[in-house]
Amino acid sequence: MRFNLFFVIILCFSFSNTFKYNLDVDRAISDLYNFQFDSCIYKLDNLSTKNKEDALIPFLQITAKWQNILLNDGHELSYEVIYNGIDSAVPFYLDMIDKYPEDPSYPLFLGSLYGLKSRIDLAQSNWIDLVISGSKGYKYINDAKQIDSLYYDVYMPIGTLEYFLCRSSSSIQLIGKLFGMQSDCIKAIEKLETASSRSRFSWIESRNVLSYIYLYIEKDYKKALELSSSIANKFPGHPYFAYLKAEALVRLEKYQDFEKYEKDLQYFYLHGPKNQKIECYDKYLYLKALIAFQNDKYSESEKLCSQIIEGYEVEFKWILGFAHFIRGKSIEVLGDRNRAISDYKNAVKYLTQYPEYDEAKELIQSPISEIINNR
Template identity: 25%
Template sequence: MIRLFALIPFLGILYSQIIYVGDDKIREGVHAFYNYDFDKSLKILNKARVEYPDHPGVHFIWAAAKWTKSMAYDPVDTAHAVLEKSLAEILPIYEKLTKKFFLDSNYKLYYGSAIGLSARVPLAKKSWLSTFFRSYKGFKKINQSARDDPNMLDAKLPLGLVEYYVFMTDSFLKHAIKLYGLNPSKVQGINKISIAADSSSWAWIEACGILSFIYLWIDDDPILAANYSRKLVNNFPKNFYFNILLLEANIKNNRFQEAKIQIKDLKEAMINLTSRQKSWYKPYLDYEIALLSFKEKKYDQALDYVNRAIDNYSGELDVVLGFCYLLKGNILDLSQDRFGAKTCYNSCIDLNNFSGAISRAKGFIDKPYFIP
């Protein structure tokens, strides 16, 4: 279950409700990196760090932008090294800023966010204990900032996600989180994330992404997933991942014509991706094409595309891979290949990532998939 810490949106805690000198320029940098204009983003943010060194968010956003660019161009290990180096540079800065501006809870929010972002490296390496302790250390500072300023809407995002996560995990975490005044609740967690998505200044970006993820791949509510992912695509049309989220929502909502237009557009957009992005996102797109083909009962085509997705999968996290195995198992069940189907379901279960695919695969081990 710790793998769900991948969702902890420390990247999304970008601005508080208070207006700081330099906000407009930093906003420009944020929008640039969400639209994959990484060089423009870093040029803006590098300059902003010099001009507005006391801005509560600029150093954290700069580190996130450097990491995001590295993920788009470099192997995973290199991206991790870039992140760790950037965080090593900014964490001492935030330690000083929180002392200098001790009455401003926003500095604690960003300090906690930076600590929490450091959990991203052990997460990818499946070092669960280290992931938990780094995330929890960051959470404590974020929770303190929220206590100091209960109206801080951007803090709703990480707090809500922790509540959602802990509700579904072991009793030790539930006990620990209660010490900080939070009662683990799936409903309350979702409510907090939804507040951030609907009302926060900047956390809405990652909050919408998190809710799209949850409603597509954990809680299975594609109508809500479509609402949040469409908002993202409308604001960041060049973001391939956001488009993938909306594409899957459209497929699951039987909006096949819109999905086909999206697939055509995404195939064209892929030309402009970096080689690393192509290797990451091409299997995602192949899976979506397979899912659409399956919905249209084009089972041979669906099997072809889902095999491509599985064979070439190189995403850092394996949630989509689990759904690839689940879909392939369903296809093989329909073709009466029960042994092959169960092999796929077991491959899905072995990922142990607690996505919705896992529970469904467990059900199909005992009872084959069929169309009523």
């Protein structure tokens, strides 16, 4: 009887600690995705002192510090956070993998660290380094999957890497296959969908990635709106979730819904860290240019795109590419094909991973009127 009572006490204590840990982690993650970085880092630092062997916390700490520096001080300084984080955290994860070889969380978050390095390579268009970093991450994440195939958090990074690979050149795909990576777009999306609906932590990022894929590549705007709305509504402080949702509304020509949401979009470029304001303003101008273009207001869309192009400072260049693409089409419809071709060439430069790349190449060769008439 005394043994049974002791067992119940220990079980209750363990459940209480686990519940508190889960609650504290969820609060830190909520702060992270609502861009409350100081609060998030404070919570994670407290958690790390009490959970020294935890797999998730070091990864979240690096992510929060990186995002904080990125938005306040710029992308170059933010890269150092990731480089330093990898140097400091990799030995810890390798030790934990040796100590707990049956725990999939350590190889998952070690692999995810290399995924952050891949992001830097992507921003700098270092395609070979991207595949190498991605392959290192893929190796560890796949190890986690081999340990526990029902550990659904692994499907987000695997699906993301495989989708990027399926959209890459044949030479990049070949290198990826040498490292054991698949390049099937449909299967990659299925993995992301699995993580989106069944994972403990990566459902947020899975829906973010899927929103981006459906919006910009697969052109399934209804799915993009559904997924982006689920995360934008859950994390109203996250500006980029809001802008994904807003663009899905525009692409579906739900202009009244966009107008109701416009004050939230404006808030993000009027308030917050410097680099957030810069990026959100460019995205806001892009959405207004897209609305103007979709409503045949070509002079207005040209002016808005020119405003983006002339002052562009954002790390990733895809909005710049779309601005050139829309401006080129606007200018050509207004009658100046020679100027439009220059924009199409810039669109080709910046949109290599997007369907508009092929359309821009076609527009360089043939007038827009001929393309429209032949479809």
